[in-house]
Amino acid sequence: MREIRRDDDGALLGYLRRAGDGWEPLTVFGYPLGEPGPEDRAAEEVRRSGLEVLMGHWEFLRDGEWYRCVILEAAAGEVRVRPDDHRYPHGGYALTLERPGPATFRPYR
Known part of the structure; x- marks a missing residue:
């Protein structure tokens, strides 16, 4: 798995997990945030909703x-x-x- 962190303070936002030919965006506790896809799209999903979904x-x-x-x-x-x-x-x-x-x-x- 690959960590995704916020640029300004390094806070952990979630993870990317390899899924076939793509990457699956996950919360900090490993819950799927969306469907697997290209790495950049999955990383953006983690940055956009990784912490927000926890609230x-x-x-x-x-x-x-x-x-x-x-x-x-x-x-x-x-x-x-x-x-x-x-x-x-x-x-x-x-x-x-x-x-x-x-x-x-x-x-x-």
Whole structure:
């Protein structure tokens, strides 16, 4: 994987992962930001939305139900989230999701 960092302060914005003949843009925790494509287009997608996407609401899957949450922290391979859904049985306690992917974690629709 190749890191993409902000030019002015070096902050990590996300990653590029080789995908066939192209490159897949990923968040800092490895979630796909878009379809694989040319390296420059994938890098631009990471620069444009790599951090912005972390600020919105997300959903995580627990016991067959999707629950809305917000991301508190994101690192390679994991996110720490706070449930923001009155249906979640454990209240607003923060929890860590390891290796979150589209099958268990997704942007809120």
